[in-house]
Amino acid sequence: MQHIIDRFISYVTIDTQSDPNNPAFPSTEKQWDLAHLLVDELKQIGLSDITLDDNCYIMATLPSNVNHQVPTIGFVAHIDTSPDYTGTNVKPQIHPNYDGMDIILNTEENIVLSPSYFEDLLLYKGQTLITTDGTTLLGADDKAGVTEIVSAMEYLIQHPEIRHGEIRICFTPDEEVGKGAHKFDVAKFGAEWAYTMDGSQVGELEYENFNAAGAVVTINGKIVHPGYAKGKMINSMLIAKDFIAALPQNEIPQETTGYEGFFHLCDMQGEVEKTTLEYIIRDHDMELFENKKNQFKQVAKDLNKHLGQELVQIEIKDQYYNMREKVEPVIHIVNIAEEAMKELDIKPLIKAIRGGTDGSQLSYMGLPCPNIFAGGHNFHGRYEYVPAESIVKAMNVIVKIAELTAEKYR
Numbered sequence: 001m002q003h004i005i006d007r008f009i010s011y012v013t014i015d016t017q018s019d020p021n022n023p024a025f026p027s028t029e030k031q032w033d034l035a036h037l038l039v040d041e042l043k044q045i046g047l048s049d050i051t052l053d054d055n056c057y058i059m060a061t062l063p064s065n066v067n068h069q070v071p072t073i074g075f076v077a078h079i080d081t082s083p084d085y086t087g088t089n090v091k092p093q094i095h096p097n098y099d100g101m102d103i104i105l106n107t108e109e110n111i112v113l114s115p116s117y118f119e120d121l122l123l124y125k126g127q128t129l130i131t132t133d134g135t136t137l138l139g140a141d142d143k144a145g146v147t148e149i150v151s152a153m154e155y156l157i158q159h160p161e162i163r164h165g166e167i168r169i170c171f172t173p174d175e176e177v178g179k180g181a182h183k184f185d186v187a188k189f190g191a192e193w194a195y196t197m198d199g200s201q202v203g204e205l206e207y208e209n210f211n212a213a214g215a216v217v218t219i220n221g222k223i224v225h226p227g228y229a230k231g232k233m234i235n236s237m238l239i240a241k242d243f244i245a246a247l248p249q250n251e252i253p254q255e256t257t258g259y260e261g262f263f264h265l266c267d268m269q270g271e272v273e274k275t276t277l278e279y280i281i282r283d284h285d286m287e288l289f290e291n292k293k294n295q296f297k298q299v300a301k302d303l304n305k306h307l308g309q310e311l312v313q314i315e316i317k318d319q320y321y322n323m324r325e326k327v328e329p330v331i332h333i334v335n336i337a338e339e340a341m342k343e344l345d346i347k348p349l350i351k352a353i354r355g356g357t358d359g360s361q362l363s364y365m366g367l368p369c370p371n372i373f374a375g376g377h378n379f380h381g382r383y384e385y386v387p388a389e390s391i392v393k394a395m396n397v398i399v400k401i402a403e404l405t406a407e408k409y410r
């Protein structure tokens, strides 16, 4: 396990934070630092066809070691870390044999990782936790995933008695800014299906995510001297208030869970003359998703009718779709992952993602791609941690999926 911990630490101590405001690809130059290190490492452990393209995507192959035809499968992780919190000077702390008590991340700043707030910690009593020093994120999202894939490939190379078909791996940049799949060359990757190693708790297996749209509401008003405004002024902010009130009040993020969708008002800028509202619209079910978009449009229509003029304009753009539609026809790829976990005594936790993944975009690009746990918790902040044992478990799941796939196609 120490070898795997060392590998993980060598990745998280390289700053690879991506930048949502930079249109360049990749969005930050520093992602190349880890990319180059990975290329060297993949060479060292003996993978073939190692490529690093102009967009910072690394691909490599572990050739088949069986004589029969087995579908090529892939494993994908992302090398960047979230723009939400700094990834500069990550100083991982190792806590062997975790005792279930508070972990003091930083004495000077009194930053404590406590199971009284983060109950999940208690799942890992007796294990080796890797945390931050309280001043950065850790980057287990998704360098745990990268560690698991590299370690699994190394393990398979060192254990040729484990039979498997061809395996392709890919490490992408810029997942955290929503672009990890954008320049992914699915044809070059050449896998029949793949798995992102980018979930959280041990056992997570996900193949459903939201259908997603972004909407901008623009409301035009009319400014007049307030003392002489009677019958003349149109205050766009007050119309915005009516718009907000006309949407279902309980279909918002803080009132919904599981398969319940929502309208989320994420930004609002207003003055008398003009107000803009930015929304995201989410639902797992395609029909309910379409209904939500129509409902949104209807609110604008009704308001305009009531106002007697077209003051409310809306623009709705679809962002991504539920991968379920693409994965269900090939559900055996989920079943294989589930079976792999069960054989390793890991209880599969199959649930719908209340968000999107790169896998959902990849699924619509022709590479069905469920998501598997990578082991970390509390992503994108200073309380992020990962049990080393969870990294090992995810690595074992990759090895087992490779083995089961070869068996099933014999």
Ligand SMILES: [Zn+2]
Pocket: 078, 141, 142, 175, 198
């Ligand atoms: Zn991630």
